[in-house]
Amino acid sequence: DAMVIQNPRYQVTQFGKPVTLSCSQTLNHNVMYWYQQKSSQAPKLLFHYYDKDFNNEADTPDNFQSRRPNTSFCFLDIRSPGLGDAAMYLCATSRQTQETQYFGPGTRLLVL
């Protein structure tokens, strides 16, 4: 089945220790998105790629970076995680912008 895969499902890191989350897709979609979701809140868009074109949301902290080395993979790098960065991180894909977004299972990040 075509799908969006996220690894790891759970990640524990220490305050200030860099961490990388990964996402891969077998849908061959052009657009990939990273969202942050905190408890009982709606997902918040951090950035998205249309193919290799990177788009950063204005309020995404500089602490967050992303890479998309090819169509299938996308990475979220958190350079110096703070306690406030503990959240669920969701990857999503869509064929084109404005079309249906399909989400992965998420990575739960815990910062100690």
Add this chain to the structure above:
Amino acid sequence: EDQVTQSPEALRLQEGESSSLNCSYTVSGLRGLFWYRQDPGKGPEFLFTLYSAGEEKEKERLKATLTKKESFLHITAPKPEDSATYLCAVVSGAGSYQLTFGKGTKLSVIP
């Protein structure tokens, strides 16, 4: 600015008791309205996309409808496994990419 309001915030139903969830929206040029189901600790699972007023889509016990101002997610004879948070989101405007989400309705179906 696009706005999406979902009601109620939480809903408890007895198994078999049909009901509807509401998603009202204010957008400039709706391009699509999306319903997702989210289980605790998991990513949103896509349910339906609706594009124009009058459109309806069904899947098992769920039926989504769309008017010019709101969408309903009707749940017929729900089962405990339908318990989840249901999210509504819209995308609007030419060239826009960002989904605007509502805060969700947490549905609990009691056996």
